[in-house]
Amino acid sequence: MLEWTSIPFKIGGKRNIIAIVIPVVMWITILLFWGIGWFIISLILVGGSILPYFLPTRYILSKDGIVIYSFFTRQKKKWKDYRSFYVDKNGVFLSPFKKPTRLENFRGVYIRFHKNKEEVVALVKKMMESE
Secondary structure, three states: OEEEEEOHHHHOOOHHHHHHHHHHHHHHHHHHHHOHHHHHHHHHHHHHHHHHHHOOEEEEEOOOOEEEEOOOOEEEEOHHHOOEEEEOOOEEEEEOOOOOOOOHHHHOEEEEOOOOHHHHHHHHHHHHHHO
């Protein structure tokens, strides 16, 4: 079993400046030029989309499956639900399809690393090969 919490903001470095400055400048611009109504709408939409970058996400990977706890949700999946995976520098993407498709992003799950890339990749490989 492997368990950790990932907060991208903590390890973001220079990206944190961009993650803060761009939305704030956009919100100020919207408030000045389009008014409070559009400002509130953009605050909800943009704020909601960047919130996971600032809030913790807890991952639990075990032989039984994957559990992901985020601020508002809890996802519980079984390893048999996934047929392929892709590793990048920030995490591993589990896909329910054998080959890449456009639907992957809507049906797959992304597991973000937090200074534990080797452990996570080894466990995912082991579990995916056993299914």
